[in-house]
Amino acid sequence: MGQFTGTGRLVRLALRRDRIQLPLWILGTALVVFSMKSAVVGQFPTEKDRLGALRAVVDTPAILMFRNSPTGLSDGDMLAFGALTFIAVVVGFMSTLAVVRHTRQNEETGRTEMIGSMAVGRRAPLTAAMIVVTGANLVLAVLSTLALIASDLPTAGSLAFGLGLGAAGLTFAAIAAVAAQIVEGARSANGIAASAIGAAYLLRGVGDAFGEVQPDGYTMTTAWPTWLSPIGWATLMKPYAGNRWWLLVLPVLLFVVLLWLAFALADRRDIGMGMIAARRGPARAVPRLLSPLGLAWRLQRATLIGWAVAFGVFGALIGSVASAASEAFDEGTGAARTLRELGGDGALTDSFYAAMLTMVGGMAAAYVVQAMLRVRAEEAGGRAEATLATGVGRLRWLGSHLVIAVLGAMFLLLFTGLLAGLLAGLNTDDVGGALGDLVPGAVAQMPATLIMIGYVVLVFGLVPRLAGALGWLGLGVAVAFGQFGELLNLPQAVMDISPFSHVPALPVAEATATPLVMLAVVAVLLGGAGVALFRRRDLAL
Amino acid sequence: MTTAISVSGVVKSFGRSRALDGLDLSVDVGEVHGFLGPNGAGKSTTIRVLLGLLRADAGQVSLLGGHPWRDAVALHRRLAYVPGDVNLWPNLTGGEAIDLFGALRGGLDRRRRDELLERFELDPTKKARTYSKGNRQKVAVVAAFASDVELFLLDEPTSGLDPLMEAAFQECVREVKRQGRTILLSSHIFSEVEALCDRVSIIRQGRTVESGTLAELRHLTRTSISVETARPISGLVELPGVHDAEVAGTHAKFEVDSADLDKVLQYLHRFELRALTSSPPSLEELFMRHYSNQGTREELAGV
Numbered sequence: 001m002g003q004f005t006g007t008g009r010l011v012r013l014a015l016r017r018d019r020i021q022l023p024l025w026i027l028g029t030a031l032v033v034f035s036m037k038s039a040v041v042g043q044f045p046t047e048k049d050r051l052g053a054l055r056a057v058v059d060t061p062a063i064l065m066f067r068n069s070p071t072g073l074s075d076g077d078m079l080a081f082g083a084l085t086f087i088a089v090v091v092g093f094m095s096t097l098a099v100v101r102h103t104r105q106n107e108e109t110g111r112t113e114m115i116g117s118m119a120v121g122r123r124a125p126l127t128a129a130m131i132v133v134t135g136a137n138l139v140l141a142v143l144s145t146l147a148l149i150a151s152d153l154p155t156a157g158s159l160a161f162g163l164g165l166g167a168a169g170l171t172f173a174a175i176a177a178v179a180a181q182i183v184e185g186a187r188s189a190n191g192i193a194a195s196a197i198g199a200a201y202l203l204r205g206v207g208d209a210f211g212e213v214q215p216d217g218y219t220m221t222t223a224w225p226t227w228l229s230p231i232g233w234a235t236l237m238k239p240y241a242g243n244r245w246w247l248l249v250l251p252v253l254l255f256v257v258l259l260w261l262a263f264a265l266a267d268r269r270d271i272g273m274g275m276i277a278a279r280r281g282p283a284r285a286v287p288r289l290l291s292p293l294g295l296a297w298r299l300q301r302a303t304l305i306g307w308a309v310a311f312g313v314f315g316a317l318i319g320s321v322a323s324a325a326s327e328a329f330d331e332g333t334g335a336a337r338t339l340r341e342l343g344g345d346g347a348l349t350d351s352f353y354a355a356m357l358t359m360v361g362g363m364a365a366a367y368v369v370q371a372m373l374r375v376r377a378e379e380a381g382g383r384a385e386a387t388l389a390t391g392v393g394r395l396r397w398l399g400s401h402l403v404i405a406v407l408g409a410m411f412l413l414l415f416t417g418l419l420a421g422l423l424a425g426l427n428t429d430d431v432g433g434a435l436g437d438l439v440p441g442a443v444a445q446m447p448a449t450l451i452m453i454g455y456v457v458l459v460f461g462l463v464p465r466l467a468g469a470l471g472w473l474g475l476g477v478a479v480a481f482g483q484f485g486e487l488l489n490l491p492q493a494v495m496d497i498s499p500f501s502h503v504p505a506l507p508v509a510e511a512t513a514t515p516l517v518m519l520a521v522v523a524v525l526l527g528g529a530g531v532a533l534f535r536r537r538d539l540a541l
Numbered sequence: 542m543t544t545a546i547s548v549s550g551v552v553k554s555f556g557r558s559r560a561l562d563g564l565d566l567s568v569d570v571g572e573v574h575g576f577l578g579p580n581g582a583g584k585s586t587t588i589r590v591l592l593g594l595l596r597a598d599a600g601q602v603s604l605l606g607g608h609p610w611r612d613a614v615a616l617h618r619r620l621a622y623v624p625g626d627v628n629l630w631p632n633l634t635g636g637e638a639i640d641l642f643g644a645l646r647g648g649l650d651r652r653r654r655d656e657l658l659e660r661f662e663l664d665p666t667k668k669a670r671t672y673s674k675g676n677r678q679k680v681a682v683v684a685a686f687a688s689d690v691e692l693f694l695l696d697e698p699t700s701g702l703d704p705l706m707e708a709a710f711q712e713c714v715r716e717v718k719r720q721g722r723t724i725l726l727s728s729h730i731f732s733e734v735e736a737l738c739d740r741v742s743i744i745r746q747g748r749t750v751e752s753g754t755l756a757e758l759r760h761l762t763r764t765s766i767s768v769e770t771a772r773p774i775s776g777l778v779e780l781p782g783v784h785d786a787e788v789a790g791t792h793a794k795f796e797v798d799s800a801d802l803d804k805v806l807q808y809l810h811r812f813e814l815r816a817l818t819s820s821p822p823s824l825e826e827l828f829m830r831h832y833s834n835q836g837t838r839e840e841l842a843g844v
């Protein structure tokens with residue numbers, strides 16, 4: 001029996017399992033790509049609009065961080081500036097989730113063991129997963145290219161755009177394949193892969209934020225960190241502005257190397273095991289563990305620590321980049337002058353803070369969705385059944401996880417605000433001012449974050465079997481509508497669905513209590529309804 | 542109070558499929574009650590209803606004098622549950638899981654815990670994710686028997702245990718029974734049921750088809766008999782309680798319901814018995830007949 005025997009059959013099995021999920025990811029992405037042109041044209045109809053916008057942008061690291069270095073004024077340039085990095089993140093998640101789903105998750109649930117006992121080669125499961133994901137990325141690249149061509153954009157640039165996306169997806173798929181060999185849990189593998197996507201996004205963000213403005217005053221060359229990022233490679237290809245095809249070599253090379261590494265690791269380990277052997281533990285439980293809250297904390301601890309690291313890195317970044325932003329402001333460049341006229345003194349730094357804090361809010365939302373979905377994992381895994389058959393009531397059980405999600409989010413926001421404020425303050429010699437800007441701004445994200453908690457509790461109580469899918473979908477909608485809504489040129493009414501559209505953009509905007517209180521009230525209503533529903537329903541095993 | 546569990550006419554549907562269809566069950570305080578039925582009969586569903594994890598659509602359920610849904614938390618402090626599929630937290634050790642279940646149930650006898658660990662040869666320092674199926678099962682069993690509770694709900698507690706451990710389990714059941722505690726034991730292992738249970742309920746397709754003491758059930762079993770007589774045998778086939786009879790002149794082979802054994806033997810006397818062999822009735826055979834799909838209730842009862 002060859003090492004790859006049965007790969008074809010496993011590919012078909014994976015395609016059947018994914019017959020709804022993958023097409024949704026791909027078509028959804030292609031639709032967003034297709035809708036982009038009209039959004040850009042709607043927002044910046046004339047060259048003059050674009051020139052004005054980009055001139056301000058090149059001096060605003062906050063915007064560069066989350067968009068891309070501008071490459072020109074054409075429709076295609078504007079599109080690559082506005083949307084390329086964001087879509088690359090989506091493609092990354094599609095790829096990593098699929099790889100882990102068909103490798104480590106199968107092992108964790110024991111399916112690989114069943115498969116391994118049949119006529120299937122050792123390398124077949126990983127090979128099959130990579131074939132499926134490679135195929136998905138190819139289809140996505142082709143459909144995105146066609147969607148762009150259909151929007152009347154130049155063919156070559158559209159191809160560079162599409163291939164750049166597909167190549168980024170493949171790179172992240174290979175990263176996920178390696179992660180799935182190293183750790184034992186699908187949850188951890190997904191976590192590692194998601195961190196890789198986040199790091200790639202941030203690296204290129206820093207590269208763009210510190211890029212050099214060209215003599216024309218509105219295009220830029222990026223700084224070196226962008227070159228370290230698979231998402232950066234897609235932007236460095238400069239679709240519609242040079243189409244540097246040779247850059248495709250980088251992702252393809254990394255893909256091959258990582259894939260080789262994944263297979264080498266897979267050959268060296270046993271099915272179901274990771275590279276890190278499980279250690280023994282205590283024979284008795286410490287008293288701290290022996291309550292529903294203690295148990296919930298134990299289960300949630302690793303997640304919170306992981307997020308605290310991510311928030312810490314991000315907060316440190318905000319604090320450090322802030323000085324660059326204010327330097328740009330001090331230099332009295334044209335854009336800074338414009339912004340000062342518009343927003344008064346300090347407006348440039350403030351708008352930077354506001355944009356960053358919105359991102360922090362999005363991250364907090366992601367944290368609470370992950371933390372609260374833990375209750376569904378406990379239920380589906382049969383552990384809630386065992387727990388609720390003891391003297392623990394449903395309210396106490398769910399409440400324990402709720403408490404940790406709420407306090408955890410509060411801690412993450414405060415921590416980020418304090419860290420960013422402290423660093424920014426040290427950089428600009430105004431600690432009090434920076435703290436005063438950043439701490440309230442971070443905490444103001446809390447009510448919208450609470451709504452995400454309430455929402456997940458609601459879907460958990462109402463439709464437990466769909467809670468996972470609906471929870472992440474809700475996060476996607478909240479972040480996309482709340483932070484990328486303008487980019488997609490969505491009507492205000494649609495953007496208002498996202499709780500984050502209602503958060504005052506501190507410190508630019510006035511701190512107003514009313515929307516925050518309203519958000520908190522809605523959050524309590526959602527969560528209360530969810531708890532009540534959960535207490536009345538059957539356990540969904 | 543002499544009734545620990547009383548269930549009557551309970552209905553539970555999942556979508557269109559009916560898992561419980563008018564189920565009755567009555568368990569007295571202090572007895573070990575066997576709960577049997579083929580796969581998918583509704584045993585686990587019944588136990589989950591008793592635990593208030595599922596809500597019955599119709600019917601009456603009472604557990605230790607309380608209502609399993611409304612009084613769930615108070616009742617759970619007085620009972621221990623071993624699920625059919627033991628799922629533990631992969632990162633907790635077996636020892637931690639046992640302590641946790643004990644504490645959440647309201648306390649655990651430490652000496653008894655350590656003694657049980659030894660008896661079941663379980664290493665409490667291993668992470669749950671590295672346990673074999675049998676060892677996961679032991680974690681739940683140890684946690685249950687180390688708790689000071691009135692009622693044990695055990696859903697196939699010995700699936701995956703080796704014969705030595707099965708013996709240790711039976712020993713535990715006898716101990717708690719001596720202390721006057723009540724046990725509902727769902728099982729597919731007939732020898733275990735025969736060895737431990739005072740009474741048995743057999744369910745099929747969500748309905749109780751048989752309930753009674755083992756002695757009463759034995760009454761429903763059949764004895765296989767082979768006879769040789771001096772004169773040719775006639776009229777045997779028409780006798781009540783006789784099944785699968787093969788009569789050839791002075792030879793006959795047949796099965797007879799234990800209840801009708803005496804009458805049939807008296808009838809055979811008139812042909813002058815020369816030789817008789819019989820195979821004793823086995824409960825296993827009765828269970829098998831209940832499990833097999835063809836049998837109707839009437840046929841099973843031998844009417």
Ligand SMILES: Nc1ncnc2c1ncn2[C@@H]1O[C@H](COP(=O)(O)OP(=O)(O)OP(=O)(O)O)[C@@H](O)[C@H]1O
Nearest residue numbers: 541555560578579580581582583584585586587625
């Ligand atoms: N959550 C559920 N959703 C849908 N159907 C279910 C659910 N739980 C149980 N069932 C169905 O209810 C019926 C009874 O299942 P149950 O698990 O109670 O059987 P059982 O007697 O414990 O079987 P086994 O001996 O295999 O453990 C089965 O047909 C099963 O498919």
Ligand SMILES: [Mg+2]
Nearest residue numbers: 584585625696
């Ligand atoms: Mg069962």
